[in-house]
Amino acid sequence: VARIGHRGPGEAELASTTFADDPTMLLVAAAAREQPPTPRERPARAARGSRELAYDTTMRFTHELRMTLRALGSLRVEADLIDDVADMYYLTCNELVTLPGDARLRIKRRRTERERLQVQGPPEVIDGAWAPVPRGADGSDPERTAG
Incomplete structure (x- = not known):
């Protein structure tokens, strides 16, 4: 967890929970890990390493930004300026620096x-105008049958 605690499902989104927040998620991910590559798959897996290094750095x-926002959020909660630490994820950079008087209203509207x-x-193909595709209750796409 110390080495990869900054990772987790939906990790690119600041409001997402990381493995450091909930280490049991790491156990679930480890249980579902892929099988060792076949000789034919090895070159593709090796190339993935370079891509993964860049992604992991990002x-x-x-995660550093996430932790900074959480620390700032804790201070704002203590000062009774916002209701929850996670509210910080719904403010712009300028609003984080100079908290507007209607911050709670903005946060509520953006969270909704x-x-x-x-x-x-999104639909499989966007050709000009498009309409969003509803997802299932579990977050799955009802029109997609596989990965």
Whole structure:
């Protein structure tokens, strides 16, 4: 956990839970790990290592930002300026520096919008105008049958 605690499901999103937050998620991920590669798959797996290094570095910086926002959020909660540490994820950079008087209202509105958008997904192909595709209750795409 010390080495990869900054990773986790949906890790690119600041509001996501990481393995450091909930180590049991790491056990679930480890149980579902892939089988060793066949000789034919080895070159592709080796190339993935370079890509993963760049991605992991990005996730480390994202995690540092996440932890900074949580620390700032704790201070803002103590000062009774916001209701929850996670509210910090719903403010812009300028709003984080100079908290607006209507911050709670903005946070509530943005949280509601995020929840509305999370139940939608993009269609397989976007050709001009498009409409979002509803996801299942478990977050799955009902039109997609595999990975």
